[in-house]
Amino acid sequence: MDNMISSEDSQTERKDNGEMKELLEEDVKRIPPWTSQITVRGIVASVGIGFIYSVIVMKMNLTTGIVPNFNVSAALLAFVSIKGWNKIVKRTKFVKKPFTKQENTIIQTCAVACYSIAVGGGFGSYLLALNKKTYIQAGVDTEGNSSQSVKEPALDWMIGFLFVTTFVGLLALVPLRKIMIIDYKLTYPSGTATAVLINGFHTRNGDKMAKKQVRGFLNFFSMSFLWGCFQWFYTGGKGCGFVHFPTLGLKAYAQTFYFDFSMTYIGAGMICSHLVNLSLLFGAILSWGIMWPQIGKKKGDWFPETLPLDSMKSLNGYKVFIAIALILGDGIYNFVKTLLFTGKSLYISLKKRNNVKTCPDEKNQPFDVHKRNEVFLRESIPVWVACVGYVIFSVISIIIIPIMFPPLKWYFVLVAYILAPALSFCNAYGAGLTDMNMAYNYGKVSLFVLAALSGKENGVVAGLIGCGLIKSIVSISSDLMHDFKTGHLTLTSPRAMLASQAIGTAIGCVVAPLTFFLFYNAFDIGSGEYKAPYAIVYRNMAILGVEGFSALPHHCLELCYGFFAFAIVANLLRDITPKIGKYMPLPMAMAVPFLVGGYFAIDMCIGSAVVFVWHKINSKKADLMVPAVASGLMCGDGLWVLPASILALVNVKPPICMNFMPSMRS
Numbered sequence: 001m002d003n004m005i006s007s008e009d010s011q012t013e014r015k016d017n018g019e020m021k022e023l024l025e026e027d028v029k030r031i032p033p034w035t036s037q038i039t040v041r042g043i044v045a046s047v048g049i050g051f052i053y054s055v056i057v058m059k060m061n062l063t064t065g066i067v068p069n070f071n072v073s074a075a076l077l078a079f080v081s082i083k084g085w086n087k088i089v090k091r092t093k094f095v096k097k098p099f100t101k102q103e104n105t106i107i108q109t110c111a112v113a114c115y116s117i118a119v120g121g122g123f124g125s126y127l128l129a130l131n132k133k134t135y136i137q138a139g140v141d142t143e144g145n146s147s148q149s150v151k152e153p154a155l156d157w158m159i160g161f162l163f164v165t166t167f168v169g170l171l172a173l174v175p176l177r178k179i180m181i182i183d184y185k186l187t188y189p190s191g192t193a194t195a196v197l198i199n200g201f202h203t204r205n206g207d208k209m210a211k212k213q214v215r216g217f218l219n220f221f222s223m224s225f226l227w228g229c230f231q232w233f234y235t236g237g238k239g240c241g242f243v244h245f246p247t248l249g250l251k252a253y254a255q256t257f258y259f260d261f262s263m264t265y266i267g268a269g270m271i272c273s274h275l276v277n278l279s280l281l282f283g284a285i286l287s288w289g290i291m292w293p294q295i296g297k298k299k300g301d302w303f304p305e306t307l308p309l310d311s312m313k314s315l316n317g318y319k320v321f322i323a324i325a326l327i328l329g330d331g332i333y334n335f336v337k338t339l340l341f342t343g344k345s346l347y348i349s350l351k352k353r354n355n356v357k358t359c360p361d362e363k364n365q366p367f368d369v370h371k372r373n374e375v376f377l378r379e380s381i382p383v384w385v386a387c388v389g390y391v392i393f394s395v396i397s398i399i400i401i402p403i404m405f406p407p408l409k410w411y412f413v414l415v416a417y418i419l420a421p422a423l424s425f426c427n428a429y430g431a432g433l434t435d436m437n438m439a440y441n442y443g444k445v446s447l448f449v450l451a452a453l454s455g456k457e458n459g460v461v462a463g464l465i466g467c468g469l470i471k472s473i474v475s476i477s478s479d480l481m482h483d484f485k486t487g488h489l490t491l492t493s494p495r496a497m498l499a500s501q502a503i504g505t506a507i508g509c510v511v512a513p514l515t516f517f518l519f520y521n522a523f524d525i526g527s528g529e530y531k532a533p534y535a536i537v538y539r540n541m542a543i544l545g546v547e548g549f550s551a552l553p554h555h556c557l558e559l560c561y562g563f564f565a566f567a568i569v570a571n572l573l574r575d576i577t578p579k580i581g582k583y584m585p586l587p588m589a590m591a592v593p594f595l596v597g598g599y600f601a602i603d604m605c606i607g608s609a610v611v612f613v614w615h616k617i618n619s620k621k622a623d624l625m626v627p628a629v630a631s632g633l634m635c636g637d638g639l640w641v642l643p644a645s646i647l648a649l650v651n652v653k654p655p656i657c658m659n660f661m662p663s664m665r666s
Contacts, residue, residue, distance in 0.1 A: 034379050034493030037102040038500055045081040046107050046500075047507055049074055050114025054508070054515045056638030057115055059264060061124030062519055062530045064592055064600050066280075068271040071112055071194045071482070073631035078107035079201050080214050101202040105492040106500045108194060109483045113504025118512040120439070120475050121162055124532050126464040128153070129539035133526045138539045139312035144546040149407075149460035153520060155513055157404055162509040164400050165469055168393045168417065169476030170501060172424045174386035177484050177494060182373050186432025191485030198490050213628040220629050224263040224636025231261065232644055237657035243529065246660050255288045256597030265600045267633030269607020270626055276589050277601070277608040283590030284598030292319065302554045312540070317553040320540050323594040325560035327537070329567025330587035331441040337575070338430040338438050345433065372488055379493045405465045407458030412450060416469050423470065424477035431478045439478065443471030444541065451545030459546035464538060476505070522645035533595035
């Protein structure tokens with residue numbers, strides 16, 4: 001009986017393998033040439049999707065600094081946009097061009113490259129840290145915080161800076177794409193997840209699945225947009241509207257604990273893991289619920305009574321520097337861990353290759369892997385093109401950046417570009433194994449080094465711009481490898497992938513600064529809802545690099561030591577004892593509420609609770625619909641920012657102020 005079942009199973013397996021082989025052979029035959037994979041309608045769709053997500057991530061950058069990964073939802077929007085376009089074309093009786101998985105991949109790649117500039121361009125961190133408001137917040141009387149280190153945001157220098165720094169990262173690792181994707185077989189989880197979704201859309205049953213996701217996306221997009229519009233009418237003054245609703249009471253509201261009805265962060269909470277959301281809530285309770293009220297009582301003892309609480313020598317100094325300690329502890333631990341992990345993995349891989357006398361027989365590989373490798377290598381990108389391009393862009397950057405920012409000397413930029421390929425390789429290899437992009441940590445290391453080497457007068461600017469330089473190269477090269485992985489699994493040409501990444505990057509270099517100035521001119525950036533917490537963090541990191549610990553308020557150093565150690569221990573426990581470690585909060589996530597407050601952590605935990613309950617009720621449906629619903633919530637709320645900003649710019653104010661105060665008691 002067992003033998004009969006085994007025989008039936010093997011026959012079924014052979015049948016499935018045969019069907020898969022036929023389908024893959026059909027896919028290979030239908031692959032359009034790489035020049036046809038990039039289409040005009042695809043570029044138009046990419047610009048639209050890139051702009052929408054640029055607005056969303058810019059809002060998140062300037063409010064909390066927490067930005068989840070949108071690759072999967074960008075692929076969904078790409079599918080929605082072209083399917084909608086084809087329906088319109090069909091009604092007009094024009095011949096519609098078939099929509100392939102390769103075009104879907106190209107649109108997703110181009111759109112992600114576009115909004116990635118808004119994510120990592122420094123608009124909420126190292127570039128914004130140069131403006132006058134952040135300079136004042138860091139303390140005018142702080143030694144090392146020189147008035148010469150101020151550079152107000154402007155479209156011309158921001159666009160120029162992005163163009164001369166971002167394109168270098170595109171070419172840093174192109175010669176190593178075969179090694180990373182085929183030889184080392186790195187998984188790149190985000191790239192793989194995106195490819196699985198795109199492949200799923202373009203199957204016989206994919207349309208049915210996609211229709212459900214599209215319907216869910218459109219329903220929640222509409223609801224979120226209309227809710228944003230409705231809320232606007234009640235925000236006609238400072239502290240007005242649903243965003244200031246004291247949901248948990250006025251005492252809790254005073255300590256930033258309330259639900260602000262933000263669809264953006266509910267959607268973000270649905271995408272982020274439960275651990276991230278609970279870490280945010282824990283950080284909010286620890287800081288705003290316990291620490292800041294207690295330290296505030298030390299006024300007159302730990303810091304002078306005459307100082308306002310937002311001074312860097314007062315309570316605000318503890319908020320900023322303790323958050324920096326958590327960020328640095330988490331960053332340094334993961335930086336060292338990733339380097340060791342990368343080194344060990346490389347050593348094992350090289351050892352295995354050296355032990356194999358002959359190359360592995362391609363015929364022994366699974367059919368789908370063999371075919372995908374064949375397509376991936378068919379249209380190679382010449383190594384000399386990548387190398388010459390890298391040198392040309394590097395030379396341009398070495399000349400222009402010191403002219404734009406004289407404190408950053410040309411030889412520092414030269415050294416950065418010499419080291420960049422090695423740093424990019426380490427980061428991309430680690431991201432391929434763990435899905436963690438450590439570019440910010442590479443940037444922070446360079447920030448401290450350059451700030452210390454450049455001295456008091458030049459250290460802040462040199463550190464901040466040098467940080468952006470390294471972070472940009474390392475991050476973009478890692479993102480490109482994620483895209484190459486997606487292209488490998490969807491049978492998309494690497495040449496088309498690189499071209500679409502370049503197009504998206506060029507578009508992003510213009511769209512991201514324009515989006516930033518939409519917020520910068522319409523809202524009060526640096527205070528209120530748009531605190532831009534990382535701007536003050538990065539500036540103070542640079543000051544710390546210049547001045548050392550003399551910049552800290554009384555007893556702040558001891559607290560920083562404690563939280564730095566906590567970050568190291570929490571990560572160690574997570575890696576060494578998973579049973580205990582799974583209950584440890586993420587220090588990087590904990591640090592954000594220390595500066596911003598607890599309200600957005602409550603929003604994200606609500607999103608997390610929705611996903612948890614949905615999985616309990618119907619796990620299969622939740623897996624299908626959560627990305628679509630979350631994307632709809634974020635896109636609707638994010639898109640409302642555009643008309644709200646335009647209304648603010650033309651001085652149209654909401655008609656009603658809804659405010660809350662204690663009741664009058666007799």
